[in-house]
Amino acid sequence: MEFGHIRRSEHLPARIAGQIARDITEGRMRPGEKLPTEHFLAKALGVSRSVVREAIAQLRNEGLVETRQGVGAFVTEAHARPIRIEQDDLADRQSFRDLFQLRVPLEIEAAGLAALHHTADDLRRIDEALASMSGGEKWTAEGIVADLVFHRAVAAATGNEYFSVFIGFIAERISLAIDAARAAAVLEEIVEVTIEEHVALRDAIASRDPKRARKAMKMHLLGAAKRLDLTLEGYEVASD
């Protein structure tokens, strides 16, 4: 018995958009070039103009084309396109580790900057996150969320929004992966030490000592990596 994928034609506009997107990213259409008119494309592809319009709308949304009413649709200059990162990639262990590896220097730097720049408000939010971690006795979904909130709060305290965005993204993905992959039972016994590490980090930030904050964050992340059975090179010997 063979079920074979029924080509659910997964959204007609998306397929058309994908095809045009490939034409653009692979260089068959150059920046500044004008796309055929909607009428032409509709006729050529054998679909209605609505479908073509939706496809073009998607391309516009992805930043690949710009449209001007009464004129046409044009391929955008490459540098105007936004970055976009899908998930689905961190399913395997390799990419999980890669993501963690990316996280380490960012978080360490953030801790240092947070020590320098945090406001009273920032510190209050960090303390709140810490409280909600200690409060709940369980290292369940809420614990994971609280951890995420804590790291976000630290990132926010840098006063640099890029750190918030990037760390928020990374930490969230990692927390999710942990949530999915690890048994809660294993993690419960190590929750205390984790909280200790967080408290140490919080105090270092509060004392406005960037060096100590960086060290505390580094210790925390290395501890986390160890608990997750990850090995990170270059951090046993690195001086800071």
Add this chain to the structure above:
Amino acid sequence: MEFGHIRRSEHLPARIAGQIARDITEGRMRPGEKLPTEHFLAKALGVSRSVVREAIAQLRNEGLVETRQGVGAFVTEAHARPIRIEQDDLADRQSFRDLFQLRVPLEIEAAGLAALHHTADDLRRIDEALASMSGGEKWTAEGIVADLVFHRAVAAATGNEYFSVFIGFIAERISLAIDAARAAAVLEEIVEVTIEEHVALRDAIASRDPKRARKAMKMHLLGAAKRLDLTLEGYEVASD
């Protein structure tokens, strides 16, 4: 005389999508919740169904909602949404510096990892980038591009794709900003020292000495910051 930009009411569907997007990101609509039907929205907003459809299509491709034919449109779970970073943010000097500040730890880490993991191919690509930098006598657009290629090549040599993606994004934005803001004349006289720094970095990577590679990258970035008249805290005293 003031002309002020005429508010071209910039695309009806985009405004509607924006409004709904705000409802979602600001928590007024919860993940899993069903949106009103297209008919209802069209009636309620006083526009045609086409416009509503286009708005929803935009939300779908931003990953904020999912639609199921014959059922409806639903707010997606937050963790399924892709990250997306527009430019438009780094117009002012503040965010330019913020971006640079984010770049520093990433590039330093990447240099260390590149020293550990680079293959012969990676090194070849780094050398090629270096050659095209030294080759062109001018620090024009081509010079900027070559610099970008160099940093990308280093990032690729880490063997960690996340570094490639993030650094690629950041470096490109920064290079563009430099291209736009700085006079080429000023930069021409310092091109030699920049190339020297790149060569030092390349050699450190080639010798598979992560500590030296990190240091070389750090020196390069601090030098670049200085040339751009940026001040980065925490790097005069930080040990590594």
Add this chain to the structure above:
DNA sequence: ATTGTAAGGTTGTCTGATAACCTTATATGG
């Protein structure tokens, strides 16, 4: 030479209809 006007083409929006699809309720047969 500058300004006004008309024409044609393209995207934006509207309207209405049909197809494909899902859910739920009801009927049917065991």
Add this chain to the structure above:
DNA sequence: CCATATAAGGTTATCAGACAACCTTACAAT
């Protein structure tokens, strides 16, 4: 009673055609 089939209604997906808004170009008017 239970499982399956069928029907009904609602929703999104697609189609078709029209008009509106807008831009460009060419040409006429001043």
